[in-house]
Amino acid sequence: MLITVRRDSVHAADEPVDRELDLSPATTVDNVLRTLRPDVNVAGPASWLVRLGGSDGPAVAVYAVGFGMHVSPVAEQPVSSLSPPVIHFDYWQSSPPQLLLDALRRGEEPQRATAIEEGWRHQFRDRLAAARASEAEAPGGMLSPTMIAAASRLDARIEVHAADYARVVGADASAFVFRTDHRYWIWIDRVTDDDLELSIAWFWLPARAAEPVLAAILGTSWRVSRALPEPEPPPTTIEVLPGWRWVWRWTDESGRHEVRNWDSPELAQRYAPFARLSVDEVVAHFTAVSSM
Numbered sequence: 039m040l041i042t043v044r045r046d047s048v049h050a051a052d053e054p055v056d057r058e059l060d061l062s063p064a065t066t067v068d069n070v071l072r073t074l075r076p077d078v079n080v081a082g083p084a085s086w087l088v089r090l091g092g093s094d095g096p097a098v099a100v101y102a103v104g105f106g107m108h109v110s111p112v113a114e115q116p117v118s119s120l121s122p123p124v125i126h127f128d129y130w131q132s133s134p135p136q137l138l139l140d141a142l143r144r145g146e147e148p149q150r151a152t153a154i155e156e157g158w159r160h161q162f163r164d165r166l167a168a169a170r171a172s173e174a175e176a177p178g179g180m181l182s183p184t185m186i187a188a189a190s191r192l193d194a195r196i197e198v199h200a201a202d203y204a205r206v207v208g209a210d211a212s213a214f215v216f217r218t219d220h221r222y223w224i225w226i227d228r229v230t231d232d233d234l235e236l237s238i239a240w241f242w243l244p245a246r247a248a249e250p251v252l253a254a255i256l257g258t259s260w261r262v263s264r265a266l267p268e269p270e271p272p273p274t275t276i277e278v279l280p281g282w283r284w285v286w287r288w289t290d291e292s293g294r295h296e297v298r299n300w301d302s303p304e305l306a307q308r309y310a311p312f313a314r315l316s317v318d319e320v321v322a323h324f325t326a327v328s329s330m
Contacts (some may be wrong), residue, residue: 045127059260132157257324
């Protein structure tokens, strides 16, 4: 009999193609699953629940690279029992595969949002640990001396400072991650109380605006810690455009600049006025007595 193997798409340009297996009806699902893998490579951790009968069928196995295929005893049934005769790989992003397997062993359907969030936490912890190790091996990092001095003036604390990653705690105890891939982007992320890192914005390299905006974010923390009102923003010539998560674009004598994927249009509009200032100008703006 013919069994169709399907999988979810892992990104917008990914178009999965069904596979067909010609099997003896007496072959057990368990034996088939142990030979199957999703026919796609994913950058970074990727976990899959394997479902019988289609995308809404019961989950009977968990697969992840480096973890392998772990099959539930309920899969010890002939493939002739499948109706429809479909095996579906359900993509669970970076969910920890052991968490998914533990849920199956309890006879439960894992909670997708909870599992995916936990997977992100694992990645963030790994990235932080790698940055600490990198800093220990090669002190000095991506923040400029001017930005380091600005953080001190704004009562911020630089917890980790590596070549591609900095973790900074503002005066009001809010934490931020400043990181780069050294090829295209600098990111500023906000660290939540439950250890998620939520993107605030992406800056197209060379990203002259990234440090002034980080200084403005730390300036806001400085004023919050002192129960001071936020100062009026300086005049700006940057237009905030709706689009892919709110975009700034401008070109000047130093080249093309782009900031995108703002968490909200309000944040984009709030920090756009500081993008073309120097770090020192931003610090002076937030700490000026006249703005208190």
